[in-house]
Amino acid sequence: MTDSNELIRLSAAALAAKLAAGEVTSVEVTQAYLDRIAAVDGQVNAFLHVNAEEALAVAAEVDAIRAAGGAAADELHELAGVPIAVKDLIVTIGQPTTAGSKILEGWHSPYDATVIKKLRAAKMPILGKTNLDEFAMGSSTEHSAYGPTRNPWDLERIPGGSGGGSAAAVAAFEAPLALGTDTGGSIRQPGAVTGTVGVKPTYGAVSRYGAIAMASSLDQIGPVSRTVLDSALLQEVIGGHDPQDSTSLTDSFDNLVAAARTGNVEGMKIGIIKELHGEGYQAGVENRFNESLELLKAAGAEIVEVSCPNFKYALGAYYLIMPSEVSSNLAKFDGVRFGLRVLPKEGPMTIERVMGATRAAGFGDEVKRRVILGTYALSAGYYDAYYGSAQKVRTLIQRDFDAAFAQADVLISPTAPTTAFKLGEKLNDPLAMYLNDVATIPANMAGVPGLSLPGGLADEDGLPVGIQLLAPAREDARLYRVGAVLESLLEEKWGGPLLDRAPELQAPALDAANTVGGSN
């Protein structure tokens, strides 16, 4: 039996191997994570709900199948018995789904998201639901109605957002894997600031059915993990065509794990995007970025510079398209069919006024801001200038990517301009907050895949820096191939995973490890 502290630090791939070899049981692994959650989540607040009972039941089922052997054991998925955490934007039967919002407090979905069905089919125990900015709107997880998640590297700092809960859970060894959603960087930017790996697959590579929509044409579910290979394994579990999502691709994405195991970048052309580094990027971020370029060059890759001149419009166009879709997607939260209903304090009790009071009480400031902004951008007389123009910018960004990928196999940039900032630092400055996503947004606008992996620690603050890789649409495999190589070169340089250098989280009390159960 492996020591539980050692167990939780293993990668998902290593855990899977141990489970398959019978060196450890899924119940032991799942319990070790539940114990870790009980011990540290009071400080991190990565989880909104812990699903101990069901997770252990699934783990026990996997163990029983393995113990019995035979065909059923042989047919188990490679990741069977490996636990996972799920961003609370994805609906699950048997657990509440809140989207980080008061308006859905206590709501239980009567159906499972497609990705959840796939996790269940692979028999991966679901540890619980992770915190997020309300309806995934934010870059710090401070906009959650259930309190902010904290960065395991420094509990006074943000874990990124919107998927700060999933990234922090993985970084704090509360889960080996997690699901995130990425509309403008919500998987990759939290990955960058927590020293973890996060991937936004090609738009349509993973079904969106059951992910509560923020901006339909930009949203994508993707993996969160501690290693590039683990993300590849997870994307192969959750990906694939879904007839319930009309934007789901029929292409096969089953070459990702193989790509992560290729371990070779020789002869590949890697393009630096001129517009996505330099001015506005923290010095420590730039240094780690340049270091990665040197390593890749030394490994035989050719580094070229590409220009994407229209990326400068990406943030502006994003802040028109995203809120427009948000304003429509969030209209269903009205207190009629599900969720919160708030009655007006005074005046006539009409449904119109009940909707108004419900949405006023149920939505936080950032959600209201975006709904109003989107309502404005779509309203009569403004559509062409705002939404219409932004859709044209989308075309320009795609053209920039096309031109860049004519010169390079993958593109590279820092994932975020800075390392993790302090809680509250940008809360009252929406524009400054939006700038965090400047490097991640172009991929969503064009639908291309992007991966963020740890690039080291910034010299000035000792906090993680993320390196982003971008590939052409449908070429997710390239991300895993280059990402895995860069990861191994960096780890070789560091002498181990970056997360080994994260400070130990101290359990508030020694016996806390024995308490398992729902937080919040």
Added chain:
Amino acid sequence: MSADTILSFEEAMEKYDPVLGFEVHVELNTKTKMFSSAPNVFGDDPNTNVNEVDLGLPGVLPVVNKAAVESSIKIGLALNCKIAESCRFARKNYFYPDTPKNFQTSQYDEPIAYDGYLDIELEDGTVFRVEIERAHMEEDAGKLTHMGGAAGRIQGADYSLVDYNRAGVPLVEIVTKPIEGAGSRAPELAKAYVAAVREIVKNLGVSDARMERGNVRCDANVSLRPHGQERFGIRSETKNVNSLRAVEHAVRFEIQRHAAVLDSGQPVIQETRHWHEDTRTTTSGRAKSDADDYRYFPEPDLVPVVASREWVEELRATLPEPPAARRKRLQADWGYSDLEFRDVVNAGVMDSIEETVAAGASASAARKWWMGEIVGRAKTADVDPADLGVSPQTIVELNGLVEEGKINNKMASQVLDGVLAGEGTPAEIVEKRGLAVVSDDGPLLEAIDAALAAQPDVAEKIRGGKVQAIGAIVGGVMKATRGQADAGRVRELILEKLGVEG
């Protein structure tokens, strides 16, 4: 609510020229909904024909029903429209509790069908061409029931109940271009247009087309302008006028109301009106707060529908004979006069007669039964003749009994009542009610046959319509039976025998 002043229709027509426009919503009869796999069935228990998509639960996504797209293309083709090579869905954003997502997935600037026309034949045979602007795909809303307050009206209700069974049912909305030049025939044209659309979608088999169930719903736009003026007047839109009669009445009422408003020197208010069948009037509808700004944008959860020319032609090849052409053919086949045929059409029994002929009756017998017996009963029962409950087989059987002389026409009428009362088949009812021509008539009939054979020239006269000549035959029979026969009964039997109506 004060009653609107109206002008007489004749005076309104003297002073003003009406311009019409129609938006007809057709519910398709696909097995499933427009964007979800829940069943599209009318009248089931509330909230049982729904799944997460129809309720608009968080996280759901729509997927387009291919059959609904094909039905829409067929409707477009039948309306002589062009079919868009590529078109998209759009979201129409407004908050209303019968709309689960608080937006309706519809089509905006890219309808699947556009630029068509429909030739409408009025009762006197005049043909009027109505130009079709577009036909687009969308989804129906749920059903609200207003509780408390007066008679299910929205005004004064305490609360409302929502059933989402209808939410997501596929709709095609057919929009006309402004219809000019109808003049005083505007109300008649309105009725005829909606009837024609209903007939087309029913004939295509894409809709059950039952107006009483809301399968075909009409919003009627009316505006008036002084004769000679080119510019359109301000229009009103009367919503959900859901029977053919109501369409005619609503257009007539709005013309009269507009005329009175204009006559008083006031401007007509551009607004939604509600039709009230009980008073045959319209009242002002309350504008929705966001009615003027639906913030349409392309539905990001759906991808474009590309109708290849091959696909369109494949669908065109499946179209049934258009109703107007079919009418011409049937009239010729049946040998009805124009007047007879028009009466049949106006009575709404053309389909029934076709089925009855197909079941084995002659065209004239079928007409006799439907027009002579069933239409009147249907009117009394206030249902469509076809819905009265008389099958074509029943009529064939009934007609056969008469032709075989087993029952006479009077009896047949009683048998029909029995059928409607659920007493069984005609033969069973004849048996049960003891309606067969009584055997006591046997000797009489023999005497009649003999009398007729003895005076063939008189028999011929009676057959030719000279009923007064019957006295000679009756006399012959009375003589042969030594005056023991009932002269009235004898007369009846002679006429029946000769197939002449007394």
Added chain:
Amino acid sequence: MAAINRDDVAHLARLAHIEMSAEELDRMAGELAVIVDSVKSVSEAAGEDVPATSHPIPLSNVFREDVVGHTFTAEQALSGAPDAAEDRFKVPAILDED
């Protein structure tokens, strides 16, 4: 492009069905003005000839066959409803008393 003011926000809040206090309207107007200003460049970025992109990965004719799938029972359908009666969702009156 017009700047966004308090009245605009009040109108938009009505369209979006979000009740807002006077203080909230003021604050939102200030914040939105800054954001709207920052996205201004977008409307000048692309010329007339640039087509709009609404889907990042173009697809067409994604259809479902007309085959009945699963449904909820009324109880399941209403399981998350804030209020219900007679197997239906219950909502307050739709119109004010006239």
